[in-house]
Amino acid sequence: MAKAAKKTTAKKDVKExxxxxxxTKRAANKNINAFKSGDTVNVYVKVKEGEKERVQLYKGVVTKIQGNGVARSFTVRKISAGVGVERTFPFVSPALDRVELVAHGKVRRSKLYFLRDLDGKAAKITSELASTKDQAAAAE
Incomplete structure (x- = not known):
């Protein structure tokens, strides 16, 4: 009788x-092109001001991609008025309108925390401009 009880709990665990x-499974945002750390991206964010809603551009370098599933997010770093600004975006956020790849960065690691300590030309990443052909292929 004890064996029968174990089998039912195992089935219950599978169902749960x-x-x-x-x-937790949610449809992936179709307006996000494939990108990786070191790439320069344009992130279009929906901003609500009062009753109006507009789309604001946030352009920068992807410093990290973390998590998986619904909790997956990416961080973009840009320089604004001489100050480094980092912003983290969840992949499944309704505030994200779309993400466009601008340039492929040539980096050797996935987390680019070292960019925080660099400034000027030292903070530049070697990159190639992303062609429209690449973006069309990534969208498919």
Missing amino acids: TNLVRRV
Whole structure:
């Protein structure tokens, strides 16, 4: 009789796991092109001011991509008025309108924290401009 009880709890655990997976699974945003750390991207963010909503551009270098599933996010760093500004965006955020790849960066690591200590030309990453052909292929 004890064996029968174990089997039913095992089936229950599988059902709960599937339920969690179904709840946390969310459709990927189709307007986000594939990119990686070191790439320069244009992030279009929906900003609500009063009753009006507009789209604001945030352009910078992707310093890290972290997490997986619903909790996946990426951080973009830009220099604004001589000060480095980093902003983290969740991939499944309704505030994200779209993300466009501007340039492919040539980097050797996935987390680019060292950029925080650099300024001027030293903070530049060797890159190649992304062609429209690359963007069209990534969208498909």
